[in-house]
Amino acid sequence: MPMPSDAASWADVLWIDTGSVNVYLCRDADGFTLIDTATPGKADLIFARLAEWGGGPTDLKRIVITHADLDHAGSAAELQSRSGATVYTGAATAALLVEGRSPRHMPQPVQFLMDRFVRYKRVDRDAIRPLGDGDELPVLGGLRVLAAPGHTSEQHALYSPAAGVLFAADALNTRDGRLQLTPRRITADQAAAERTAIQLLQLSPAVIACGHGAPLVDGGATMGDLLARLAALRENKL
Numbered sequence: 001m002p003m004p005s006d007a008a009s010w011a012d013v014l015w016i017d018t019g020s021v022n023v024y025l026c027r028d029a030d031g032f033t034l035i036d037t038a039t040p041g042k043a044d045l046i047f048a049r050l051a052e053w054g055g056g057p058t059d060l061k062r063i064v065i066t067h068a069d070l071d072h073a074g075s076a077a078e079l080q081s082r083s084g085a086t087v088y089t090g091a092a093t094a095a096l097l098v099e100g101r102s103p104r105h106m107p108q109p110v111q112f113l114m115d116r117f118v119r120y121k122r123v124d125r126d127a128i129r130p131l132g133d134g135d136e137l138p139v140l141g142g143l144r145v146l147a148a149p150g151h152t153s154e155q156h157a158l159y160s161p162a163a164g165v166l167f168a169a170d171a172l173n174t175r176d177g178r179l180q181l182t183p184r185r186i187t188a189d190q191a192a193a194e195r196t197a198i199q200l201l202q203l204s205p206a207v208i209a210c211g212h213g214a215p216l217v218d219g220g221a222t223m224g225d226l227l228a229r230l231a232a233l234r235e236n237k238l
Contacts, residue, residue: 009163009164010164010165010206010217012027013027013165013207013209014049014052014053016038016045016046016049018038018042018045020038020039021036021039021072021211022036022210022211022215023035023037023038024209025049027053028138028140031060031061032050032053032060032061033061033064033139033143034063035066035158035167035209036064036072037065037072037073037076038071038074038075039075040120043078043079058083058084060085061086062085062087062137062139063079063086063088064087064088064131064158065097066155066156066157066158066170067155067169067170068089068096068103068152069103072211073093073096073097075120076097076121077120077122077123078121080123080124086127086128087123087127087128087129088129088130089131089156090130090154091130092154093154094128097122097128098122098124099122100119100120100122100123103152103153103188131145133145133146133147137158140160141160141161143158143160144159144160146158148171148196148200149188149189149193150187150188150191150194150195150197151169151182151186152170155169155170159200159203163206164207165205165206165207165209166203166205166207167209168200168209169210170182170210171193171200172197172210172226173210174208174210174213174215174216175213177214177216179201179216179219179223181194182212197226198230198234201223201226201227202227204220204223206218208223
């Protein structure tokens with residue numbers, strides 16, 4: 001298995017575009033950590049990309065689920081059962097994972113259909129370990145857990161100061177090289193989403209690894225632009 005450099009960096013992160021959502025493999029001396037798992041049926045793709053880095057299924061030590069949407073948690077159960085990895089996530093998200101159910105934040109009648117018919121394979125309760133705001137995982141020189149509500153009522157972002165990488169989940173996304181928030185129509189709490197985005201942008205990360213859209217590298221200008229737009233929105237609401 002290729003070893004990481006002494007100093008954690010974006011080079012120790014493998015971006016995997018699964019077609020509908022991004023997942024990220026982080027490489028450390030003790031193995032690999034996967035951030036989110038994509039839709040159901042993506043385990044083989046993820047393990048194939050892991051193999052490109054010289055890792056086998058049992059080298060996957062941790063799976064972090066940022067929130068319980070189908071496109072972020074759908075392959076969690078299969079990846080966990082095949083690797084034996086520990087799943088880290090928030091308490092509310094864990095409750096959904098063990099039921100194979102997405103959180104409520106979609107417009108009706110889509111939400112009705114999801115509640116009735118959309119399920120993914122349940123994650124083994126015994127494989128889950130809780131995490132919350134302020135926790136830190138031994139990944140990329142210290143991966144800080146940050147509460148990031150808005151898109152869903154519980155969502156967590158992850159930030160490595162050592163590597164300068166922010167894993168933003170669906171708190172921030174990119175399109176055509178510009179940062180944006182998740183569309184309002186699929187956001188549980190727009191005001192919370194805006195506050196979260198401001199707090200994350202104020203970290204000034206070198207890389208924003210989004211849930212959707214290409215990761216943003218050295219995007220200071222577009223970060224500043226979004227911060228200014230969000231500040232103007234908040235001022236107009238006062």
